[in-house]
Amino acid sequence: MAIYFVGDIQGCYSELKALLKQVNFAAKHDQLWVAGDMVARGPDSYKTMKYLMSLGDSVKAVLGNHDLHLLAIHAGIKKAKKSDHLDTLLSAPDVKEIINWIAQQPLLRKLPGEDVYMSHAGLPPQWTIPQAIAAAKVAEKNIQSAEREKWLSRMYGEKPNDWQKAETKTEKFRYTINGLTRMRYCYLNGKLDFHCKTAPEDAAKNLKPWFLLTKNQLKKSHWIFGHWAALMGKINVKGLYALDTGCVWGGHLTLLRWHDKALFIEGSHKKLAIKQ
Secondary structure (H helix, E strand, O other): OOEEEEOOOOOOHHHHHHHHHHOOOOOOOOEEEEOOOOOOOOOOHHHHHHHHHHOHHHEEEOOOHHHHHHHHHHOOOOOOOHHHOOHHHHOOOOHHHHHHHHHOOOOEEEOOOOOEEEEOOOOOOOOOHHHHHHHHHHHHHHHOOOOHHHHHHHOOOOOOOOHHHOOOHHHHHHHHHHHHHOOOEEEOOOOEOOOOOOOHHHOOOOEEEHHHOOOOOOOOOEEEEOOOHHHOOOOOOOOEEEOOOEHHHOOEOEEEEOOOOEEEEOOOOOEEEOOO
16 A cells, blocks of 8 residues: 655646556555645636545545635635636535535544644644644534534634634634644744745745744654645755645646655656655
8 A cells, every 4th residue: 555645736636637647546555645725726626526535535635725715615604716716616516515525624634653744734833743633623623513604704814823822712713724724934933924925035034934943843753734835845854745836836746655755746757755
């Protein structure tokens, strides 16, 4: 069995299928771990979701900010933008089945038997790994409950950006969603920033990529994430794997095969090894 991790698919169905064909992916004995943002912006969110769902237990996904936004759009909390390219999915006769499947996905996953974790955006610096797991479970329970619409309506907003100031259930829920699905940069004290999306070399001096502030938490662990296309997978931090390589923006999809840390790039038959 091979375990593959992939970054933001965002409705790029053809590219996903081509990349999996390159590695001879077979759902009977392989697994595909998807680091969130399965839908939106790309041309075929509906086909992407139907394919992922067809993989059954072989697919292990986490929720990204675009996936959560789709849930809110379907619930009537937000309106879809033309650039989301979600009309086909939202008008599909089996849209409720798709929405319910997405809502059942967690915010954070751990690879069984290993200290390997996956979330869409990363690990907020103000949390330890056990804190992140606990907060994720609470938020997941809210999204999966009969009160899903209530909780989805509460996830929007940028406050609190400090876990220490998250006092109510709503504030803790919103921080959890933001930390695990929207975070890129943090202030030097670990508070979340939501505005800077550039590559690290272009960021303000009072901001740091989250992964430069979590070195103590991740000394003995590995973290797989997506969300940050500007990185294009190029970070040199031990145990960190950035897999959003901007397919929907004209880049490509990237697969990480876990057992040998080989990278496979859509459109290229070269196998690259990660050196850490």
